[in-house]
Amino acid sequence: MKVHESDARRIFADRGLPVPPSRVATTPDESATAAGEFGGLVVVKALVLAGGRGKAGGVKLADGPEAAREAAEAILGIEIRGERVRRVLVAPAVDIDREIYLGVTIDRERQSAVVMASAAGGIDIEEVAADTPEAIQRIEFDVARGVEAWQARAVGFALGLGGRQVLDFVGILNGLVRAFVECDASLAEVNPLVVSPDGKLWAIDAKLNIDDNALGRRPELEQLRDDAAEEPAEALARAAGISYIKLDGDIGCMVNGAGLAMATMDVVKHYGGEPANFLDVGGGAGAERVSAALSIILDDPNVRAVFVNIFGGITRADDVAQGVLAARESMPRAVPLVVRLMGTNEAEGLRLLADAGIQAERSMDAAARLAVEAVR
Amino acid sequence: MSILLDASARVVVQGITGRQGTFHAQRMAEAGTAVVAGVTPGRAGAAVDGLPGVPVFNTMAEAVSDTGANAACIFVPPPFAADAILEDIAAGLELIVCITEGIPTIDMLRVMPVLRASSSRLIGPNCPGIAVPGANVKVGIMPWEIHAPGRVGVVSRSGTLTYEVVQHLTDSGLGQSAAVGIGGDPIIGTRFTDVLELYEQDDQTDGIVLLGEIGGGDEEQAARFISERVTKPVSAFIAGKTAPPERRMGHAGAIVSGSEGTAAGKETALREAGVCVGDTPREAVDLLAAQLR
Numbered sequence: 177m178k179v180h181e182s183d184a185r186r187i188f189a190d191r192g193l194p195v196p197p198s199r200v201a202t203t204p205d206e207s208a209t210a211a212g213e214f215g216g217l218v219v220v221k222a223l224v225l226a227g228g229r230g231k232a233g234g235v236k237l238a239d240g241p242e243a244a245r246e247a248a249e250a251i252l253g254i255e256i257r258g259e260r261v262r263r264v265l266v267a268p269a270v271d272i273d274r275e276i277y278l279g280v281t282i283d284r285e286r287q288s289a290v291v292m293a294s295a296a297g298g299i300d301i302e303e304v305a306a307d308t309p310e311a312i313q314r315i316e317f318d319v320a321r322g323v324e325a326w327q328a329r330a331v332g333f334a335l336g337l338g339g340r341q342v343l344d345f346v347g348i349l350n351g352l353v354r355a356f357v358e359c360d361a362s363l364a365e366v367n368p369l370v371v372s373p374d375g376k377l378w379a380i381d382a383k384l385n386i387d388d389n390a391l392g393r394r395p396e397l398e399q400l401r402d403d404a405a406e407e408p409a410e411a412l413a414r415a416a417g418i419s420y421i422k423l424d425g426d427i428g429c430m431v432n433g434a435g436l437a438m439a440t441m442d443v444v445k446h447y448g449g450e451p452a453n454f455l456d457v458g459g460g461a462g463a464e465r466v467s468a469a470l471s472i473i474l475d476d477p478n479v480r481a482v483f484v485n486i487f488g489g490i491t492r493a494d495d496v497a498q499g500v501l502a503a504r505e506s507m508p509r510a511v512p513l514v515v516r517l518m519g520t521n522e523a524e525g526l527r528l529l530a531d532a533g534i535q536a537e538r539s540m541d542a543a544a545r546l547a548v549e550a551v552r
Numbered sequence: 553m554s555i556l557l558d559a560s561a562r563v564v565v566q567g568i569t570g571r572q573g574t575f576h577a578q579r580m581a582e583a584g585t586a587v588v589a590g591v592t593p594g595r596a597g598a599a600v601d602g603l604p605g606v607p608v609f610n611t612m613a614e615a616v617s618d619t620g621a622n623a624a625c626i627f628v629p630p631p632f633a634a635d636a637i638l639e640d641i642a643a644g645l646e647l648i649v650c651i652t653e654g655i656p657t658i659d660m661l662r663v664m665p666v667l668r669a670s671s672s673r674l675i676g677p678n679c680p681g682i683a684v685p686g687a688n689v690k691v692g693i694m695p696w697e698i699h700a701p702g703r704v705g706v707v708s709r710s711g712t713l714t715y716e717v718v719q720h721l722t723d724s725g726l727g728q729s730a731a732v733g734i735g736g737d738p739i740i741g742t743r744f745t746d747v748l749e750l751y752e753q754d755d756q757t758d759g760i761v762l763l764g765e766i767g768g769g770d771e772e773q774a775a776r777f778i779s780e781r782v783t784k785p786v787s788a789f790i791a792g793k794t795a796p797p798e799r800r801m802g803h804a805g806a807i808v809s810g811s812e813g814t815a816a817g818k819e820t821a822l823r824e825a826g827v828c829v830g831d832t833p834r835e836a837v838d839l840l841a842a843q844l845r
Contacts, residue, residue, distance in 0.1 A: 282657060284738050284768040284805070289661050302812070319661045360658050389804060390656035393631060419802040423794075434736055434802025435710020435765050438791035443832050445794045454795065456802035459653055459693075459711070460572055487715045489680055490572060490651070490693040519695040519715060520579075540716060541834055 177386045178225040179400045182265055184382035187359060191351035193366070193379045194344070198267035204248040210266035211244030217269040219380075220247035225405050226257035234261065237269055259405055270378045275368035276335055277301050278349065280356040283316065289356070291315040291323060291349060295335050297368035319357050323350060337371075344377050359397060360390030409472055416468045417458050425450025427547050428473035428482040428511075430466070432457050432491045440485045443540060449548035452479045459490040466499025467506075474508055481512040483547040485540055486519070493517050493525030501532050512550035516543035554684045554730045554757070555705070555750040556647065556673070557623075562588045563691055564615045564645075566636050567627035568608060569595050576627065576651075576693050578602045583696040584688030588619040612636075612643040623647040625681065625691045633677060634659035641670045648741070649691045650677035657804070660739035667741060674741025678803065680711035680733035683718075686756065694718070694731065702727015704840065705751035707744060708763035709736050709770075709805070713791060713833060717761055720837040726844065729757040736765070736803030744774035752782050759785045759840050762827070764818055766792030767806045771818035779825035787828040787840035790815045 179187075182200050189195040199210035200223065211218045222234030229235050234256050236247040248264050255261070275297030283290040293313040294304055304311055313331040317323045328349040332342035348369065356364040365383040372378060391398045403411055413420035419434065423441075427449045431437035434456045441451040453476065457469050473482055486496045500515060516537040517525050529536050537543035563580065567573040568590025581587045581603060589607050590600055596610040609615040612624065624645050628636040633652035640648045641663075655677050667674055675682060681692015686701035698715060700722040708714040714733050721728055732747050734740055744762060751757045760782070764771040771790065778786055793815040795801045797808045808814050819829045828843065830836030 282661070282738060284770070285773065287664055287739055302809070306811075318665050319658055320665075357658060360656055362657065387657045387804075388800070389630065389654045390658065393656070421796065421799050421801065423796065431712075433710055433712030434806055435708070435714075435763065435791045436712035436716060438765060438795055438801055438806070439710075439713050439716070439789070439833055441794040442791060446831050451794060454799075454801055487695075487712045487719075489695055489711055489715060490576070518719065519698070519712075522695075539834075541832060 177388055177391060177401055179384050179386065179397070180223050180225065180402060181221065181382050182223060183400045184384035187355055187384060188351065188366070188379060188382050191354050193348050193351045194377055195379045195382065196267050196270060198265050200263050201248060201266055202263050204245040204252065207248030207264055207266050208241035208245035211238060212241040214266070214268040218244055218266050219269045220244055220251060221265045222251050222254070222256060222261040223263040223265050224256045224259045224261055225402060226259045229256060232256040262404065270370055270380050271372050272370045273373045274371045276371070277367050278352060278369045279363065279365035279367065280352050280361070281363045286316060288316040289319050291317065291331070291353065293331050293335060297370070301367065317353070322357070323353050338375070341371070341375060341377060348377060348379065355384065359384060360387045360394055361385060362387050409475060413472050417465060418469050418472065419454070419456040419458065420472055421454040422476060423451055423453050424478070425452045426478050426480045426551050428452045428476065428479040429485065430455050430457060430469050430473060430482060431485045432459070432461060432487065436485065436487060440483065440540070440544070443544045444483065444547060447545050447548045449544070449551065452476055457491070461491050462495050463499035463502055466496050467503040470500065470503035471506070471508070474511065479511060481514065481547050481550040483543060484513065484515045484517070485543065486517050488519030488521060492521040493519055494521045494528060497525040497528040501528065514543050514547045514550065516540055554686060555747070555754050556675070556730065556732065557682050557684045557689055557691060558687045559689055561623045561647065561689055561691065562586050562619060562621045563623045563625055564589045564591055564612065564619070564621040565625050565627065566591045566612070568592060568600055569598055570627060573627035574601050577606070579696060580625070580690055583690045585690055588621050589615040591615050612639045616643045616645070621645070623691060624649065626650040626652055628652055630654035630656070634663050637663050637674060638666060641666055641672045645672055647673050647675070647691070649675045649679070649681045651679065651681060651693055653678040655737065657737070657739055660737065664739065675732065676735040676740060678737040679735035680714055683728070683731045685728055692733065698722055699731070700727035703729050703756060703758040705729050705754065705757040705760045706731040706763070707747040707751070707760065708733050709765050709803070710763060710791065713763050716833045717763060717837055720834050721761070724837060724841055726841060729754060736805050738768060738805040744770050745777040748774060748777055748782055752784060757784065759844050761836055761840055762786060762788040763833070764788060764790045765803065765806050766790070766795055766801065766808050766815050767803070767813040769812065772821040775821035775825040775827065778827060785840060785843040787830060787836045788822050789830045789833045789836040790818045
C-alpha cells in the first residue's frame, strides 16, 4: 500500500528527518493562504499515489499567494496515470545546491534489507542501478540490528558530504531505517535529499510504501489508505479476502492461487480471448468467498462469460462447487459459466455440480477454449 | 533417493489443531508420510481428529526430543509463522516447510540471518511444499492423487500452477521424481538455483520443469545457473504475460517494477540459456516430453 506524501513527510519528520513544513490544500484559496503563511517561494505538488508527477505537470513553483492559487488551479482536477488530483501539498521551496538520493528497500536478489544512496539525486534510481551501479552506495543490513553509525558515516563521506553534514546525514539515514522497520515498509525513500547553499540537508520529498501483509498489525497505517485512489471493486474484494485486479477484457476469471490465476489469463489470451480480471480467491476459500468472488466478477458490465478454474490443494473442490452453485442462484445476470474443477475432494465437487446440471471440464486448455467460444 | 525428502522424514505439523493443520496432516499421513507429532502452544496432550497416536506438544523442542522428528510443516497464522520458523531452526530441524501465506516481509528478513547461520533448509513460505511420489512422502498441501512416480523434477513459485503441471506430467506418463513449490513471496528460504542444483545432481531426475512468474529476478538468475551448471533438459512456463505493470498479482512477490520482472524478460533469459519455454503450462510439459523421448 502506498501512502500519500503528506503522511510520509509526517512519519519521516517524527523520526528526526529535516522535512520542511507543509500544508494540504483542497482548493486554490487554501493553497494561496498556505503560501501566504510560508512567505516567499513555495512548491505546489499534486497529492497522488501515482509516480511521475513532475512530468505530468503535477509539480509547480509559485512566488507568492496569487501564483500559488494559480498553480493549484492548474493542478487540481487533472488526472495523473488515471488518478484524479483532489488535493495539493504546499511547502516552502528550498534553494538547492546539490541533490542526493536516499532510500531503504528490499533487495530480492540478495534477500536482504538495503540502504541505497547516490550522489546523483532527483533521478530514477532504477535507471542509475541499471546503467551505473557503481554510482550507488549500498548497505545491506539486518532489520533486527539496523545500520551501524560507521556504515552510515562511510556512505556520507562517499557522497562527498563534509564533517558536520555527515553527522546530520547519519541521523537522517538512521531515521529512515527506523521508519522502514517500524512501518513495515517495502520502500522508504527521500528523493531528493537536498543540500542547500548554506550547507543544510533537507528531505524535500517523501515516499513510503507499506507491506500489505503487515497492515493487520499496523492499524494506524491502514487508516492512511486512500480508498478514493482505488478501484471500488478491488476494495470490496480485498475486504472479502480476495485478490482482484480489473482488466479490460470480457472473460471473467475466478481462480485459486495467484500463479494459476495469472496462467489462466495468459491461456485465455493464448486462445484468442481477453481476460476481464485477475482473481485469486485465496487458499482455503470456502463457499462464501467463492460466491462473493463471482458476484464481484459479474458486477463488471464488460463480463460476458465466466471461467472458473480451480485446482484444489488447500482449497477444497466441494467447497468451491457449493460456492458456485450458491452464486448461480443469486446471479444478477445470466452469462455462460465454464467450470474446470480438480484436486482435493474433486469427486465430491464434481458430483455436486453434476447434480445441478453443470458439466465441469478436466483440462484448463479445453475450458479456456470453451470460454473464448462463449463470447464470440 | 530423490531430493530434499525421503521415507526417513519424521514430520511435525505446527498448527495441527487448526482446521487446515488437521486436514492436511491427515492427507500427509494417507500419502505415507510419517507424521509423528503436532505442535500447538497451549494444546499439549490434545487429540488430533483422525490421527490417533499422534501426540501434540507445546513446543518444538519437546516434539523433537520425544519423537526424533527431523522435519516440520507450518500451518501457523501469518503473524506467528516467522516465530514458528525460528523455533524450528532452534530445535535443529533439517527441513522446514512453511505453507503460511501473508507473513510480513520484515519478519522474514529477521529470519534470514538466523537461517543462514544454521544448517536447516527452509522451503517457502507461501508454498505448497514438497512431494516425492516414488518415496510415498509429501510435506505440504498438494493433492496427492495427481502425482505419479517418474523422472521429471518440478520447481515452482506457485502452488496451483504446480498441480497443473504435475497433472500433465502424470497424464503424459512421465511422472515426477519430485515437485517442489518454493513459494510466491519476495523473501524465501530456497530458490530456483538451489533446487536446480539438487535436480542436476539427482540420479532419479532426467528433466526439469521450471514454473516462474513475474516479479524479481530469480528466473533470470536461474537462467544463468542453467547455462553454466545444468546439463539436463529444462522447460519452463512463466505466468503473468497479461499482467498489468506495477500491480501486485496476488503473490506478494508477483509485481513488475519498471523494466524489472517482466514475463518477456524472463522468457528471453531462459531461452538464451537453452530452456524450452511454453506459451501454456501444458506446452511446457509437451516440450520437455519431446526432449526426453
